[in-house]
Amino acid sequence: MSKQKVSAGISDREAEVLALVGQHRSNAEIAAQLYISVRTVETHVSSLLRKVGVPDRRGLADRAAELTRTEEPNEPVTELPSPLTSFIGREREREALRTAVAEQRQVTALGPGGVGKTRLALAVAADLASEFADGAWFVDLVPVTDPAMIGSAVARSLGLGEQPGRSLDDSVLTALADRHTLLVLDNCEHLRDGVAPFLERLLAHCRRVTVLATSRARLMVPFEQVYTVPPLSLRDDDAEAADAITLFLDRAGALGWPVDPGQLDQVAEICVRLDGLALAIELAAARLPTLGLDGLTASLADPLRLLVGGRRADERHQSVRAMLDWSQALLTSEDQLLLQRISTFVAPFTFAEAVAVAGYPPLEPMAVADGLSRLAEQSLLTTVPAAGGLRYRALQAIRQYQTEQLTESGDLTEVCARHLDWCATTAAALVRRSSATPSAAARSAAAAWRSEFDAAVDDMRAALAWAGDQSDHRSAAHHLALALAQLSFTRNLIGESQRRYEQAAALADDPAAAATALRRAAEAAGCRMRGEDMYRLYRAAADTARTAGDDTAAARDLATAAITVYRMSDAFAEPPAPGTGAELLAEARTLAGEDLAAQAAIALAECGVLSDTTAPDPGETSGDTAASGSSAANSAASRAISLAERAVELARKTGEPLAESAALDALAAAQWWGGDAFATAQTTRRRVELLAAVPVTPGSALELVSALAEAADTSIGVGDLTGARRWGEQLRDLPLLAERGDFATSRLLVADALAGNATDVLTASRRFLDAWEISGRQHAPALGAAAAAVALVHGLRGNPSARAEWLSIVDELGAAEQRPAYNAVFDAVVLLHQGEPQRALAALATDPDRLDDRVIWIWRHWYVALRAEAAALAAHPEARDYLAAARITVAGNPIASAIVDRAQALLDNDPARLPTIAAAFESARSPYQQARTLSLGSDSTATAGRAALTGLGLTAGAADPK
Structure with a gap:
């Protein structure tokens, strides 16, 4: 980055962040480029907002050029490896390839190994980087052995991670969709089956991306222009030497x-x-x-x-x-043998790793050390400095050649088997470390664990690809696939984790082991929000369990597939046909026998299947049918609670926390359906506490995300903003959501907005928006409340344009299609703050009892309390009836009850009660409502309230209109 001249008060690091904000880079991209955490970037951006005095990221980007003047012209970000040696000659070839890349979207530099394709491509990429607004990026495909991992390699180079509900390939396409970028894919020849379809999707989806590939063979994709790289010139009449x-x-x-x-x-x-x-x-x-x-x-x-x-x-x-x-003919026989044996490594390796694979007779460990040194001196190995010490790497052409030598000598199988053993041992050690009970020491070693995994994972993948085709090594391949699946999940490579569990199932000789692996794959699919995959895999696990003669396990899998249709309904692109759940449940009953775990799974499935068949039509709750509809709803809710309580009891008897968590989820839903918000909140807290000590697996991670999200939601519903923030923070910090900043911050945004923590909302909203944009601005109605909460804060800050912008995001998320009650609640809060109670009452005009539970959800208490206050301030003739009804509904909710008390005091024209009510808001940790209550008082009380509102970063609001 060019040296910055910055305005006073802005640190050098803040200047770097500010310059990248000005380039409209996301927090994740800034963190990757500056080698700092996303949280640190958020802190710097928040500080810059205060120092620059702008309300949001857009304003900061607009001011970036003014505040940071570069002493040199800004250059696009370029992520190309720095050559260790000078680039010699090739002026004609350089110009020809440069012209081809400038004119075509996909150019393949073609030629045999060793001709210099990579160095020429890097030189051309460096020449052209400034002509691409988003720079040039280099992807080394040498360590990649699986054609399905092309997207993973590109994502790693771009600093991208996987997002739930989206593969790494899709994440790459989304990240590059609007970028003007040159992407260099090096050494494609051994992965053409993977590179070709990846490039087709990339070029079709990302219309401003240009790809320069190097390969020994044509990639045979649309748009491809081939440039054949010739050998270095041997004669040159115009120069002193060729x-x-x-x-x-x-x-x-x-x-x-x-x-x-x-x-x-x-x-x-x-x-x-x-x-x-x-x-x-x-x-x-x-x-x-x-x-x-x-x-x-x-x-x-x-x-x-x-x-x-x-x-x-x-x-x-x-x-x-x-x-x-x-x-090779110039090497000693020992060095020849060593070079052949270490050719099995696809990624840079250490001396100790070389000894583990190659150090067996006739080679001794010290011979390996000496041999590595000689091979490096003779340029047959390159040395790679790394944090853990020096690593060695053989060039691709050398590796391929030595592998052929091993094949001819008949030693390939033995060397690959030793490489497999090393991979298995390394994977097992990493599994033990990644599964250790969290502690300060373990947390401090987390970065080292990730580095070790990243250094070894390409070799694990290669060993697994070899062993999977070797009948004598199927068992080892099965266990390595399981270990790699677990490690991939811990490393947040959820898509690969699912694939590896499925691979482990395919390699298992024991059907019972295969069924277990399929269940883990299903759980990983759930973490990815892939409902179809989760359903398919549980069905496959059931079929495999029956093959093994384990009917009770098959019954559990069938019941779990049935409940997946209901629990994961939002994660299905096309849900199974109606009645499928009931059919699976019936089949499960015939297989379950007296097995307790099977009976518990069936009881949980009944909560979804039977409750679905007895649920009343929301349309029956109006007109002449209102009474009968209410009666039917109460009866159905009671039946749902009864089914869920039975499921919880059976699950508890099994001693399986995940089964009990799933049953508690069903109970919480039934309790909310029955109108008992406080019982629901208590049940969700039980669920979080139950999962606190459970080891991290795909299944437990899926349950924990669900539990924390619901705990935060229900806490908001009963006026426990402290609890909502606590659960929201835990949700935000889950590793599984590291790449889903929109979902991770969504509950915190709502809790902080309702509390009035404007600065926190503005900071978190940028992470939310960055993550949503990186995801491709997905249709996600569940995130609508978070975006509406940001709009609420901008409304309280007196920024109508920013509020309108975030309300448009609510619409784009798809939330407006459901017309959720939070829209009316947040609108009413803003309108009451602005002194417009008539408009606030109009926003809350619909009787809450006529709203579908899926619409009013956690917002019932807020809705009826604010409706009562709007009626009181608007002098509505039925205001006292509204107040009486609201007081019954919100009893036990500290914030909603205080809102009703405030409305009563205002209706009675008794401002003397307001300081006491403000103290109740203070106890409930609701600083906005506390400050607003004081601002509605008289004289010094009102002055203190308005000052408190200003201190929160909000406008002073309007006084009591009466």
Whole structure:
């Protein structure tokens, strides 16, 4: 980033953040670029809002250019690796490829291994980076062995994580949808089956993205333009030396072995023999200190050293193979063997890891150490500095060549088996660490655990891909797949976790083990909000359990599939046909026998299936049918509560916390349906407490997200804003929601908005908006209350344009389609604050008893209390009736009851009672309502109230209109 000149009071780090806000980057992108946490970015942005004096992120972005003047022109963000050596020559090729990339959306730099495709592509990307508003990004596909992981590799380079309900591929497409970016995909040839469909989707979805790929074969995708990278020039009449000779001289000089001008003809001969291949020339130059030009010439002249194995390769590979044959012929037999064995590593590895895989007879551990050093010195290994120490890496062409050597010698299976054993051991150790009871020490080691996993995961994937096809290693592959599934989940790679659990099921020899893996896969699918997958996998688990002869387990799976249709209804793109749940439930009953766990699962399924069949039509609660509709609703609610209580009792007897949590969820829903808000809140708190000590698994994570969200919601419903904030904070901090800032912050936004914590709302709203935009501005009605809460705060701050903007977001989320009651509640709060009780009463005109429970939900107490206050302030003739009815409804709710008391005092024209009511709001941790109550008083009380409102960052409001 260019050096910034910043306004006084803004720190250097804040200036960096401000400049990136001005580029309209999300908090996640800023955090990735500056190597800080998202929470730290939020803190800096909040500080900048105060210092700059603007209300929101948009205003901050508008002021960014004015406040941060760069001493140099701003450059787009460029994430390209820095070459360790200079780029030599290739001016014509560079210009030709640069022109192709500038004119075409997808260009493939084609050529054999070692020709220099990567270095040329990087040079061109660096040349063009400034012409792409969002810079250039490099993705190394060498460590990737699974074609399905292309999106994962791109996401890693872009600093993206997986979002529930969205695959990593979709996350990449969403992140790049509006970006003007150059994406360099390096080494695509071994993944063409994955690269081709990924590129087709990328180019179709992201119309401002250009892709420069390197490959040994065409990718065969639409829009592809191929540029064949030639070898380095061997003759150049217009220059002092050809590119191939210049490269040799440069690398030799870097080693401290300059070549005498009189020996240029000999250098030219070597380069011609190596066909101008950049990698071969670099390796030859690296031998100069030990062989000299005469020795190099003699080695290259020896056909046995040059062409061994060359005739078995196709024409594209012959020169590289010749170079590698020659290079290997110069090694000792021990170093040859070591290089072959370590070729199984797909990612950089340490000395200890090399010993674990390669250090067996005839190689001793110390021989491995010495051999690694010699191989690095001879450029057959590159060294990679890392936090945990030096790592080594073999180039892709060398790895492929050595693997062929192992195959020919018959040693490939043994080496791959040892690599598999190392992966399994590493995975098991990481599983133990990731499953440890949380502690301060464990938390401090979390970053180290993630780094170790990231360093090893590509090798685990490669070992699993090999072992899955080996009948003698199916058991090891099964256990590695299970470990990788668990580790992926802990690392928040939920999509891969599901895939690995399904892979483990396919590799299991025991049907019971396969069924268990399918259940874990179903839970992971639930965490991804993939209802269809969850349902499918439980059905598959049931079929597998029956194959194993375990009918009771099959009954549990069928019942769980049935309840999934109801519990996860929002997560189905197309739910199963009506009646499917009842059919599954009937089949489960025939298999359950007397098994307690099966009976508990069936009892839980009955809560959804039977309650669904007895629920009254919401339309029957008006007109002449209101009484009968109310009676039917009460009867159905009582039946639902009875079913849920039975499910809870059976689940508790099983001793399985997750089963009990699911049953408590059903009970809470039935209690709310029955109108007992306080019992519902208590049940949701029981659920959270039950899950507090449960180890983190896909199943427990899914339950905990649900429990915390409902605990926060129901706390709002009964006027417990402290509890709502506590549960909201715990929800926000769940690792599973790290990439879902919109969902994670949604409950906090509502609690803080109702409390009047305007600064916290404005800070969190930016994370909410960033996450929602990254997700592709998804249709998500469940998030409507959060967006409406932000609009509420802007209304109380006297910012109608910002309020209108957030209300449009409510509509875009799809919340307006349901016409939820919070819209009326929040509108009424703003209108009452502005001194417009008649309009507030109009917003709350519908009798709450005529509203569907799904519409009024947790807002009943707020609705009736504010309705009563609006009626009192508007001098409505039925105001006292409204107050009497509201007092009965909200009894026990500290905030709603205080609102009713305030309305009564205002209707009675008794302002002397207001300070006492304000104290009740203070006890309920509702600073906004406390300040507003005082502002409605007289003289000094009103002055103190208006000052308190201003202190909260809100307007002083309007005095009592009477």
